[in-house]
Amino acid sequence: MSPDRAYLSEARIGPGLAAVAAELARLDALFAQAGAEAVEPAILQPASALLNLYGEDVRARAYVVHDPIAGERMLRPDFTAPIARLHLDRHGEAAAETAALYRYAGPVFRASVPGQARPSEYLQAGVEMIGPRDPVAADVEVFALVRAALGPLAERAAVTLGDLAIVFAAIDGLSAPRRLRDGLRRRFWRPPAFRRALAALAPDRPPPTLARRALLDAAASADGLAALLDGASEPEGARPLSAVQARALALSEDAGVSLPAAEAARLAEILAVRAPAPEALARLRALDPGALASALDRFETRLNALAASGADPEAMTFDAAFGRALEYYDGFVFEFALPDAPRLPPLAGGGRYDALLARLEGPPGLPGVGAILRPEACLAVP
Amino acid sequence: MTAVPADRLRLGLPSKGRLREDAAAWFAARGLDIVQTGADRAYAGEIRGAEGVDLVLLSAGEIPAELSAGRLHLGVTGEDMIRERVPDADARVRLLAPMGFGHADLVLAVPDFWVDVEGTHDLDEVAAEFRERLGRPLRIATKYHVLTRAFLRERGVGDCVLVDSQGATEAVVRNGAADAVSDITTTGATLRDNGLRALADGLILSSQAQLCLSLTAPISSAGEGELSRLLETLSARALASSPRED
Numbered sequence: 001m002s003p004d005r006a007y008l009s010e011a012r013i014g015p016g017l018a019a020v021a022a023e024l025a026r027l028d029a030l031f032a033q034a035g036a037e038a039v040e041p042a043i044l045q046p047a048s049a050l051l052n053l054y055g056e057d058v059r060a061r062a063y064v065v066h067d068p069i070a071g072e073r074m075l076r077p078d079f080t081a082p083i084a085r086l087h088l089d090r091h092g093e094a095a096a097e098t099a100a101l102y103r104y105a106g107p108v109f110r111a112s113v114p115g116q117a118r119p120s121e122y123l124q125a126g127v128e129m130i131g132p133r134d135p136v137a138a139d140v141e142v143f144a145l146v147r148a149a150l151g152p153l154a155e156r157a158a159v160t161l162g163d164l165a166i167v168f169a170a171i172d173g174l175s176a177p178r179r180l181r182d183g184l185r186r187r188f189w190r191p192p193a194f195r196r197a198l199a200a201l202a203p204d205r206p207p208p209t210l211a212r213r214a215l216l217d218a219a220a221s222a223d224g225l226a227a228l229l230d231g232a233s234e235p236e237g238a239r240p241l242s243a244v245q246a247r248a249l250a251l252s253e254d255a256g257v258s259l260p261a262a263e264a265a266r267l268a269e270i271l272a273v274r275a276p277a278p279e280a281l282a283r284l285r286a287l288d289p290g291a292l293a294s295a296l297d298r299f300e301t302r303l304n305a306l307a308a309s310g311a312d313p314e315a316m317t318f319d320a321a322f323g324r325a326l327e328y329y330d331g332f333v334f335e336f337a338l339p340d341a342p343r344l345p346p347l348a349g350g351g352r353y354d355a356l357l358a359r360l361e362g363p364p365g366l367p368g369v370g371a372i373l374r375p376e377a378c379l380a381v382p
Numbered sequence: 383m384t385a386v387p388a389d390r391l392r393l394g395l396p397s398k399g400r401l402r403e404d405a406a407a408w409f410a411a412r413g414l415d416i417v418q419t420g421a422d423r424a425y426a427g428e429i430r431g432a433e434g435v436d437l438v439l440l441s442a443g444e445i446p447a448e449l450s451a452g453r454l455h456l457g458v459t460g461e462d463m464i465r466e467r468v469p470d471a472d473a474r475v476r477l478l479a480p481m482g483f484g485h486a487d488l489v490l491a492v493p494d495f496w497v498d499v500e501g502t503h504d505l506d507e508v509a510a511e512f513r514e515r516l517g518r519p520l521r522i523a524t525k526y527h528v529l530t531r532a533f534l535r536e537r538g539v540g541d542c543v544l545v546d547s548q549g550a551t552e553a554v555v556r557n558g559a560a561d562a563v564s565d566i567t568t569t570g571a572t573l574r575d576n577g578l579r580a581l582a583d584g585l586i587l588s589s590q591a592q593l594c595l596s597l598t599a600p601i602s603s604a605g606e607g608e609l610s611r612l613l614e615t616l617s618a619r620a621l622a623s624s625p626r627e628d
Contacts, residue, residue, distance in 0.1 A: 052517075052518050052519055052543070059543065060531050083432045114469035114470035115470050115473075139396065146566060165575050183507065183510075186510055186540070187506070187538065187540070189540070190540050191538065192536065192537060192538035193503070193506055193537070193538025193540065194538070196503055197503070200503070203429055209500065209582070209584070211500050212500055214580070215497055215498060215500075218497075225497070228497050229497060232494045232495040232497055233493060233495045233577030233578075233579075234495065234577060234578060235493075236495075236555060236556055237555045237556075237558065237561055238512070238516060238558070238561055239496065239508070239511075239512070239561065243493065243511060243515070244495065244496055244497060244498050247511065248497065248498045249507070251498060265384060269412070276513035302618035351552060361517075368532065381464075
């Protein structure tokens with residue numbers, strides 16, 4: 001009995017297929033009853049526009065195919081970005097004022113990675129809530145929908161919560177200049193780069209290399225950089241000389257900046273918080289240098305609302321660094337996983353992705369939150 | 383693989399060019415003469431001094447896949463080719479011996495006038511600058527997608543997209559198809575001529591030709607004996623003594 005679809009065997013024909021179809025119908029009815037409108041993005045998506053949006057993990061695994069007329073197309077690696085695109089195309093200028101709740105189901109495609117037993121095609125069913133709404137209420141509504149959709153599995157699952165708004169507030173509260181704080185924030189999803197960027201701010205960091213010293217010295221004087229560039233190649237390509245000059249200047253301004261060791265240590269402590277949600281909240285309150293207050297207030301309000309919707313706060317783990325693997329999420333994130341079924345991926349997960357919509361050239365400040373279930377994985381639970 | 387375990391070994395060698403000549407010289411120096419058989423059959427040959435070995439001549443680029451699939455027991459090709467073209471290479475192919483030729487470094491290089499970019503840490507910042515200024519990731523032209531992607535990931539460089547380039551990779555920045563390159567260099571002269579400079583920590587792989595052993599090719603005990611004799615002759619045996627996975 002070899003698996004003929006993700007996580008399931010004998011599910012392409014006969015009773016196995018009927019079970020999959022029934023599960024999809026059940027989810028569709030449940031989401032429809034919650035007021036979600038059906039949406040069906042094309043499986044073949046324009047490659048270049050969409051690939052630009054994803055983090056490297058999805059980008060590296062996208063199936064790009066060639067069409068003789070349309071050029072490069074891509075098998076959709078997820079639903080969120082194509083649905084956001086449909087919403088923006090449909091509402092144009094009015095997208096910012098139009099709140100929508102969408103439901104969807106279908107296969108997504110991600111190329112295999114050697115050594116990792118991840119399926120290259122699997123089903124997702126989910127919801128996306130796009131447009132102006134009270135963010136905490138929207139987060140909780142999406143979470144509650146997923147919980148309802150999982151049914152009894154939600155009780156068996158270990159729930160992990162994260163909130164990138166807390167991480168970003170912690171970074172933003174550092175005493176380093178904005179450019180450096182932005183650099184840290186951007187690298188949060190890439191731990192090696194994040195560690196290097198923090199190390200580069202340490203008061204006891206190694207001195208700059210000779211080449212970097214020369215650049216910093218040159219940038220400080222009016223014609224120093226011109227002299228340095230004199231021996232280099234002619235400017236070509238998409239990056240103008242002015243960008244090189246501007247960054248050289250910024251580097252020389254940053255050269256004297258360092259982050260006090262106590263601040264770096266506190267950031268590390270904040271990122272290491274992982275505990276039942278109420279305890280995590282208390283620990284974060286205690287660690288808060290002041291910058292986290294409003295993010296923590298919002299987290300507390302959300303936690304209370306999650307409890308009111310029926311979830312047990314003590315049974316949910318808050319992990320400050322959770323969300324690192326999912327580049328376009330930038331707020332509340334959550335996941336339902338079964339610890340006693342390590343072969344299966346998380347049964348469901350989702351989060352807030354406000355910045356993704358801006359990247360899609362949507363109106364500024366247009367928020368979005370969504371979640372997916374993996375119906376095949378749910379059916380495969382022993 | 384369902385093939386019958388072979389009594390005879392299949393050794394794959396590059397069928398033409400400098401790599402073929404160097405490989406033949408390497409075997410000759412170890413007492414094994416590679417001879418071409420048949421007047422106009424350039425792809426047929428035999429190896430004198432190792433009578434249980436069948437010589438298979440094919441393009442150096444095809445050798446990694448043949449080793450990986452177990453259709454060759456041994457092969458000569460560049461480490462860069464193995465690491466780029468064989469998924470999960472360490473489980474499928476063992477590099478037995480660096481052969482001292484075919485040296486090539488895969489490096490990440492940027493336009494030389496980017497004087498503010500010394501290493502991958504800087505490149506990451508410039509990629510963010512591209513996103514902010516042009517609304518797109520930084521484009522890196524390469525034909526080594528697997529190696530480059532793994533390197534960027536390991537170094538934590540974000541917001542780069544790999545652009546496929548077969549052929550004159552060095553010229554892509556000049557013609558606007560990419561912003562940086564990940565390419566093979568031997569002396570660095572071609573990079574320099576094209577206004578490019580390797581990053582200080584931009585060495586992705588220092589490669590050379592390798593004698594490679596397939597860990598997936600079926601082999602009989604007679605074939606094992608043949609392999610031991612051959613490796614002994616080649617003085618590479620000590621390097622092959624760790625257990626095989628079949």
